[in-house]
Amino acid sequence: MAVKQGKRGGARKPHGGGKKKGQPSQQERRKVVKQQHKQQLMTVLKSKVKDELEKLSTLDKPVQSPTNSESSFGSAPLRKAFPKKRVSFANKVQSKEFHISDLINTSTSEASPGRSILTPKRGAKLSLPKKELVVEKHVEETVKVVEKKPELVEEKPSKLAGKSQPTTFGNRVVKKKEAVKVTKKVKEQLLLMPRKERKAFLVELRKKQKPNFTLAAECKTLWEQARMGKTPQAKKDELIKDLVGKVKGHAKELIYAHDMSRVFQFLLKLEREGITSMLFDELNAEIIRMSKSMYARHFVRRMLKYGTKLQKQIIIEAFKGHAVSMLANIYSADILESVYNEYADAQQRFNIITEFYGQEFVVFRIDTIKTLDEILADEPGKRQMIMKHLEEILLEKCTNKVTLRHSLVHKLLFDLLEHGDKEQKSNLLDSIKDKIPEIVHTPYGARVAMRCVWLADAKDRKLIVKNFKDLSEKAAMEKNGQRVLWAIFDQVDDTVLINKFITSEIANNVGKLLEDRWGCLCLEYMVHPRDGRSMDYNVIKELELGDKNTVSKKDKKDRYSEIFLHLIEPLLTYFAANMRSALMGDMSALTSHVLHKALELQIGRDFFERKVDSQLRINCYEAIADVAAVDFIPMDPNGYHLIESRAGGWVTGQLLRQDSKLPEEERLAVQIVKRVPEEFLANWVGCNKGCFALLRMWENGGVAVQTHIKKIVDVDRLDKYSMVGARLLKEAVTGIKSAPRPKASDADNAELSGSETESAGENELRDEDDQSEEEMDFDE
CATH class of the missing domain: 1.10.1200 (Non-ribosomal Peptide Synthetase Peptidyl Carrier Protein; Chain A)
Structure with missing residues (x-):
């Protein structure tokens, strides 16, 4: 019989065999081994303890108990040592003394272990019984506390004790009350x-x-009850009446506290004429001081929002002569900015601006509104004084990040850059060159930023470009911010740096920019700079001022070309994947222009030759053909066909007109013939736009396209239509010129769309050079 091997290596007995009588079992043997091992350990331990006791008995120096050490105050006598000594396994035993003053401080022993047995865990605090405190008052007015049996050692107080320190409350940081x-x-x-x-x-x-502590507490109690939604209206009116009665006569003392400023805002928000007038009459002498307060300024802002026209005028008049000091304060600068942009009229805005030109303009007001150019033209001798005053104010008080964002400061910066001397311009550029993205959101701020780009040398231009990192997308979608990017594209020679920090970010967020009006305009500029068909003439003239700078050395066409090549691939890739929304979506009026200019061939007004990869163009044309490859139903209530839609039909027509200048495999007409079924394509003759699309395919698509169109077009069906497009398509297909028709009335031509209405004559339709006349302004 086979014998199985056990876990411990011993051979098991065959089944059925039992142990012999009188032999111990395996479990009993284990118990015996454990007992023997335990006895050996106890023997060793006893011997070591005995040796240590013998060593301690031979020491001459007695051991002093730590609990019998002398007090640091010198008031407690030494006690005798305990007869029973503590046992230590250290080679050297030392006693330790604990001195108790305000805190219990322990000194580390040189012996091992080097930590006292009474040393508590960090963070534990002293627990002293009240009955055991003994107070002794000396001449120096110090307090001594004698403790008999302290349980724990008091933690050393923080250096910040007495100051308000923040504490955590969940995920919030709550500031403690001030001590x-x-x-x-x-x-x-x-x-x-x-x-x-x-x-x-x-x-x-x-x-x-605080003399008004009780009054403020009562006001806050009433306010808390009055502002609750569950308070009945009658009870709320009574509470408000009591609150107004308590505030009346004490507003000047209460308004500057944080909590009470909220109470005053609540009263103003009620928009009750009596309450608002009472508070305003009591506080109108404090307008400047309140504007400079962190909390009271909210009262001034609320009065500008809820006050009467007369009250608003009183507030604005109170600012007279204080504009410079208010702009230097971050709180009052915010109020002044709000007044300048929202509440002041033209004369008041002019008065605020002229205060920064010098004290003379504060004392002697100018009744006629003038620009700084007109003021300097009338009095040229004041130029140096005005510029010096502006420079002192702007460089010393207004170049911090908060104040620099205000449009009022941007207007003053623009005046200094326009009329200052070379040194003043250089000083201003040095102070704001690293803060350019902070000012591009206003018209004057954008113009200041553009001039900084033009005035800066190559090193400073690199700094300006780098500061747009992670901000290029936001700037591109702002009406004013995008103009600064255009100035960078126009004049900065380091296109590698531009592509790294600006173009790459825009290319990675093409979809988001195409959903925004200004984002589409920025993309148009990058693929077709300074195109007068979609840009404002004044903006183009403003950008042309930068062409006079002496820092830029690279040819303009090289800069534009390098930026275009970095953007065009992600742009057309996005269009190929989202062609339906680009041509027929909510933003198609704008995105269609971007698509057309990206795929458009070079024309006379271009600064550089736009070279589009063949595969990218084919992908876009295939996507357009796929959108058109559906059955054509005229005036379909479920959605217009591509040819019949305004933006899609216009883009398709413009791209078909340039097919003759492209290789046959890159033509849009070829892709339409390949991808649109014949029965669907034949139905395009059912509308005027469809006839013109087929006509352009015939004229520019090549021989294969003409053969296909001739095959699918039903000439007899064309005879039934009176549309201009049907007549011209029939002439092209048959080669027979039709007799001239009488001039159609406006009602007959009601179906003609925008771009086709301009080209009702045959000669105008065939004039490919005058493309701009058929463009539609979808931006408006």
């Missing part, structure tokens, strides 16, 4: 008081330090 400052004598008294008495004492102390 009350008291003298040392009062602090000693507070330490001896019970908790309730101490709290009451501090309340009374705050009342003495």
Whole structure:
């Protein structure tokens, strides 16, 4: 019989065999081994303890117990050592003394272990029984605390004790209440008081330090009840009446506190004429001071929003002579900016601006509104004085990040850049060159940023470009911010840096830009710079001012070409994947222009030759053909066909007109013939736009396209239509010129669309050079 091997290597007995009588089992043997091992350990331990006791008995120096050490105050005598000594396995035993003053400090022993047995865990605090505190007052007015049996050692107080420190409340950081400052004598008294008495004492102390403490507390209680939604209206009116009665006569003292400023805002928001007038009459002498306060400024802002026209005028008149000092304060600068943009009329805006030209303009007001150009033309001798005053204010007070964002500051910066000397311009550029993205959101701020780009040398231009990192997308979708990007594209020679920090970010967010009006315009500029068909003439003239700078050395066409090549691939790839939304979506009026200019061949007004990869063009043309490859139903209520839609039909027609200049495999007409079924394509003759699309395919698609169109077009069907497109298509297919028809009335030509109405004559339709006349302005 086979014998199986056990886990411990011993051979198991065959089945059925039992142990012999009188032999111990395996479990019993294990118990015996454990007992023997335990006895050996106890023997070794006893021998070591005995050796240590013999060594301790031979020492001459007695061991002093730590609990019998002398107190640091010198008031407690030494106690005798305990007869029973503590046992230590250290080679050297030392006693330790604990000195108790305000805290219990321990000194580390040189022996091993080097930590006292009484040293508590970090963070534990002293627990002292109240009955065992003994207070002794000396001449120096110090308090000594003698503790008999301290349980734990008090933690050392923080250096920031007495200051308000933030604490965490969940995910929020809550700032603690500010500690009350008291003298040392009062602090000693507070330490001896019970908790309730101490709290009451501090309340009374705050009342003495703040005369309106009780009044403010009562007002806040009423406000809290009045602003609750569940409070009945009658009760709310009564609470508001009581609140107004308490505030009346004390507004000047209460308005500057954080909590009470909220109460005043609540009263103004009620928009009750009596309450608003009462508060305004009491506080109108404090307008400038409140504007410079962190919390009271909200009252001024609320009065500008909810006050009467007369009250708003009083506030604006109060700013007279204080504009410079208000702009230097971050809180009042915000109020001044709001008044300048939203509430002041033209004369008041002019008065605010002229205060920054010098004190003379504050004392002697100019009644006629003038620009700085007109002021300097009338009095040229004041140029140096005005520019010096502007430079001092702007460079010393207005170049911080908060104030620099205001449009009022941007207007002053523009005046200094336009009329200052070379040194003043250089100083201003040095102070704001790293903050250009902060000012591009206003018209004057964008013009200042553009001039900084033109004035900066190559090193500073690199800094300006780098500062647009992660901000290019946002700037491209702003009406004013995109103009700064255009100035960079026009004049900065380092196109590698531009593509790295600006073009790459725009290319990665093409879809988001195509959903925005200004984003589409920025993309148009990048593929076709300074195109007068879609850009404002004044903006083009503004950009041309930068062409006079002496820093730019690279040819303009090289800069534009390198930026275009970096953008065109992701742009056309996006169009190929989203062609339906680009041609027939909500933003198709704008995206169709971007698509057309990206695929458009070079024309006379171009600064560079736009070279599009053949495969990218074919992919886009295939996507257009796929959108058109559906059955044509005229005036379909479920959605117009591509040819019948306004934007899609226009783009298709414009791209078909340039097919003759492209290789046959890259032509849009070829892709339409391949991908649109014959029965669907034949139905295009059912509308005027479809006839013109087939006509352009016939004229520019090549022989194969003409053969296909001749095959599918039904000439008899064309005879039934009176549309101009049908007549011209029939003439092209048959080669027979039709007799001239009488001039159609407006009602007969009602179906003609925008681009086709302009080209009702045959000669105009065939004039390929005059493409701009058939463009539609979809931007408006």
